[in-house]
Amino acid sequence: xxxxxxxxWSPADNPYSIAxxxxxxxxxxxxxxxxxxxxxxxxxxxxxxxxxxARTLVVAxxxxxxxxxxxxxxxxxxxxxxxxxxxxxDAEQVFLDALPNIxxxxxxxxxxxxxxxxRGGGPQADARKTADPRDVARDFWSFGYDPATDTxxxxxxxxxxxxAVPAVNALCDAIYAATRAVDQQSTAELRDQVVQALTDATxxxxxxxxxxxxxxxxxxxxxxxxxxxxxxxGQHKELAERVATVMAHAGLRLTSSAFPEAQDIAxxxxxxxxxxVERNSP
Numbered sequence: 001x002x003x004x005x006x007x008x009w010s011p012a013d014n015p016y017s018i019a020x021x022x023x024x025x026x027x028x029x030x031x032x033x034x035x036x037x038x039x040x041x042x043x044x045x046x047x048x049x050x051x052x053x054a055r056t057l058v059v060a061x062x063x064x065x066x067x068x069x070x071x072x073x074x075x076x077x078x079x080x081x082x083x084x085x086x087x088x089x090d091a092e093q094v095f096l097d098a099l100p101n102i103x104x105x106x107x108x109x110x111x112x113x114x115x116x117x118x119r120g121g122g123p124q125a126d127a128r129k130t131a132d133p134r135d136v137a138r139d140f141w142s143f144g145y146d147p148a149t150d151t152x153x154x155x156x157x158x159x160x161x162x163x164a165v166p167a168v169n170a171l172c173d174a175i176y177a178a179t180r181a182v183d184q185q186s187t188a189e190l191r192d193q194v195v196q197a198l199t200d201a202t203x204x205x206x207x208x209x210x211x212x213x214x215x216x217x218x219x220x221x222x223x224x225x226x227x228x229x230x231x232x233x234g235q236h237k238e239l240a241e242r243v244a245t246v247m248a249h250a251g252l253r254l255t256s257s258a259f260p261e262a263q264d265i266a267x268x269x270x271x272x273x274x275x276x277v278e279r280n281s282p
Contacts, residue, residue, distance in 0.1 A: 016074035020179040023067040027172045029060040034165050037145065054145035054152045054161075055109060061099060061164060062106035064171060068092050071175050075182070084181045091174030098167040101157035108154040109143055116141065183220045190222050194277055197250035203242060212243060214277075224254060225274040240266035251280050 011018050033053045042049040068088065075085050096102070104123060107115070114120040118133030120140070127136045140155035152159045194214050195205055204210035213225050224247075226240065244265045247254055254265045254275040268275060 014074075015070055016078070016179050016182050019067045019071035019074065020175055022070075023064060023172045023175045026060050026064045026067065027168050030057060030064075030164055030168045033057045033060065034161055037147075037161060038150075041147075050145050050147065055143070057161070057164065058102070058106050058109055058152060058159070061102050061159075061168070064095075064168060065092070065102075067175060068171065071178055075178060078182060078185075080178075080182060080185065084178055088174050088178045091171050095167050095171040098163050099159055101154075101159055104157045105143075105152060105154040105159055108140060108157070180220075187216055187220050187222060190277065190279065191216055193250065194222060194224065194247070194252065197246050197252070198243070201242065201246040203239070203246060211239065215274075222277040223274040224269075224277050226269050226272060236270055237266065240269040243269065247277070253278050253280055 033056050037050050037053045037057070044052060072085060072088060075088070107120065107122060111120055115124060116137055118124060118128065118135070118137030118140070124136050124140055127139065131139075143152075143154045145152050145161070150161045152161060191214060198205045198212060198214070203212055205212040205214050207213055211227050213227055215223050215225070217223050224243070226236070244254060254269075255278060256265075256268055256273060257276055258273070265275065
């Protein structure tokens with residue numbers, strides 16, 4: 001785990017971010033794997049590197065749908081605009097249309113203990129209604145990559161390798177867009193919370209005339225700073241201390257990007273340093 005994370009950090013706090021992270025790893029995995037499959041074949045012991053990579057490719061493609069699932073769960077739990085979820089659903093369907101057999105190819109590969117005996121689920125289960133499991137196993141077997149057609153097959157099911165990279169890129173872009181929508185909503189809600197807390201405490205924060213500025217940065221974070229020239233000099237210290245107290249009572253904290261562990265929050269505001277506003281952990 002990253003040593004910079006707080007002790008009470010949990011991936012369960014931000015599952016939509018985990019979905020984005022995993023999809024990014026899978027995008028890179030697919031790009032690298034396809035590039036190797038389209039490159040020179042290398043013998044690894046008795047095995048072809050292209051055939052090894054074909055197996056990695058199939059698993060990565062299917063795992064990307066798990067990232068979509070996690071993103072969708074997170075969006076619904078956060079009560080996001082249904083349009084955001086619909087856009088993600090539509091992108092997933094485009095991916096499935098481009099790679100329609102990904103589920104069956106992956107299932108045959110990762111559940112070989114069942115498919116090799118004709119005892120698999122899905123299409124094998126349907127086939128057993130009219131055929132012996134031994135015949136079913138033969139009809140649904142033989143995984144491999146064919147460089148001539150640039151396809152991966154598992155029995156009767158085929159995937160186009162050349163289609164994989166653009167399909168993955170489009171779906172990963174949709175996951176990113178959904179994640180950014182969450183960040184935008186969260187940022188807007190945090191800014192409203194900060195402004196409301198200051199307003200309730202009669203601390204003016206309406207630009208350009210008021211001394212306290214609450215702003216949203218390009219980094220999708222909320223920053224609080226002082227415009228010292230717009231407040232009587234003798235009251236700077238008092239105002240800085242009031243702001244720090246109000247933020248704490250609102251369940252928020254001000255942190256320095258240069259010195260994250262700094263405790264002299266009021267002094268840093270007085271020095272003109274913009275401080276990041278963060279919610280305290282639940």
